[in-house]
Amino acid sequence: MPPEGTPAGATAVGSVYVHAPFCLHRCSYCDFVVHVTEHGDLAAWQEALKGELRAVEREGLFALEDSLQTLYVGGGTPSLLGEHSMEALASVVGRRRLGSSDLEWTAEANPESLTGGLAAAWRRSGLNRLSIGVQTFNDEALRWMGRQHDAQSAERAVDAARAAGFTNMSVDLIFGLPERLERSWRDDLERALALNVPHVSLYGLTVEAGTALARAVRDGNEEAVAIQQHQDEYLLAAEVLGAAGYEHYEVSNFAMPGHRSRHNAVYWDGRPYLGLGNGAHSFAAPVRRWNLRDWPMYRDRARAGYVPEHDRETVGADARKLEKLWLGLRTTEGVQLADLDERQRGLAAAWSEHGWTVASEDALRLNAEGWLLLDELVVELDDGGCGLTARSTTLDLRR
Ligand code: SF4
Known part of the structure; x- marks a missing residue:
């Protein structure tokens, strides 16, 4: 049921994606919506999200349900926004909407900024799921990728999260790295298993236009990884994680029973969701819309009280x-x-x-x-x- 007072035509949503665009550095392979900065600008982020939410509600596009089922903070690097960021987000969406015992509230975090203090503060704010960007335990490969952490700090971050009371955690691993890095995919899978987290997401490295990696490939300084290696590593992960008791429940995702990502299921099931933040997508059948990608442009438009939409498309019946x-x-x-x-x-x-x-x-x-x-x-x-x-x-x- 839509909440009371929902404007006619507005889609009531119980699932919200929030983009946190800040990163310390752009990784060599990354073409995501990222704003490189030493510190995330929490005040501007909060104000922009608030402005955007008000605007989409006022324009009758979406209305948040009284009780959210899933809230997902992705990036970028949400953990760069610091200890107060989830409390700030709660004030944007309304603390009263975050009271359900069923709420799955996830934030992505990178090991270098996932400290004990941050994990404890986020837990106190009500966050109950963490997705940690580990990628690999090979330090040379991490440096090659331009990541800002090393293997030890990834393990420390998981320990810190656990000490703060997080039990629902996911780690991201990347496969298909160049062979010359001599990274052992099997070792990475085994070290991930040793973390004893209930969810693992896999990502295959690809060469995306406009990235440092694409330029290196174009200039002959890197070779694109053979498809056979991608396939072999993907199948090895399925075998190793499956043998350890993880359900391979989606192309790229593995979970212990009861730990599937409920937020991602909203996308896969074609249910409506609202995306807030620069570059965020929203969907209410048959319309998909997406925001301005550039952080300053998005921020200024949202703070001024406009819907910061970049474009939209109507998904036709055949395409649906x-x-x-x-x-x-x-x-x-x-x-x-x-x-x-x-x-x-x-x-x-x-x-x-x-x-x-x-x-x-x-x-x-x-x-x-x-x-x-x-x-x-x-x-x-x-x-x-x-x-x-x-x-x-x-x-x-x-x-
Ligand atoms: S940390 Fe993630 S989002 Fe940020 S630049 Fe690296 S890959 Fe991109």
Whole structure:
């Protein structure tokens, strides 16, 4: 039920993404929405978010439900905003909306700024899930990537979070690093297991236009990593994490029972969500809209009380259908066979013979081998019907 007083036409949302754009340094492979600075500007961030939320409510675009189900703070480096940042965010969305015992409130943190003091303060503010950007335990590889931490500080950060009372934690690991770095992917997986955290997210390194890595590849100073290495490392992770008891519940995500990311499930299920912050996306079927990417432009527009939207698109019925297939196949839920036509069910049977699916009477569900082919399979399933092409693969999903 929409909250009382919701403007006509506004979409009531129980899930909110908030972008924190600040980073100490831009990593060599990163093309995310980042504002490089020594300190995050907490006051300006809070004021801009407040302005944006008021504007989207006033314009009748979205209304927050009385009780949020998920709140996700991503970046950038949210931990660069310091100890008071989650309390500041609570005042933006309204403390009373954060009272549900079911609330999943996640923030991303980088090891160099995830101190004991910060973890304790965030925990007191009500944050109950941390996503920690570990990436690798190989110090040379971390330096090559331009990360600001080392392996020891990653382990210390997890300990600090645990000491502060966090039990629901995820670590990010990156695969597909150049072989010359002599990073052992198996060692990284084992060290991640030793952290004993209930969730692991994997990201494959890709060369994105405009990054330092792309320039190095263009100038012949780096080589793009062979697809075979990406595939081998992805399958090794599925094997090692699976053997340790993690459910491979989505292309890039592994969880101990009861620890799947509920916020990400909102995206995968096609449910509505509001994105606040520069570059943030929002969705209320059939419209997807996204904000200005540049932090100063976004900040000034939001503080002035305007909706800081950059653009929007209406997702047509055919595109929605394809998107539903693509999102469904990303997770272990898969897509129901009853929702497929005869040609598609024939394809599902053929994929099963290739060993790309999990046996199921009523659904088409991909396994790790199938997920390596996700984009191709979805396009084949759609038969090019709505003219969309592959949009993202297992191998280029990064944080
Ligand atoms: S990869 Fe993460 S830490 Fe590095 S610049 Fe990008 S957002 Fe910041």
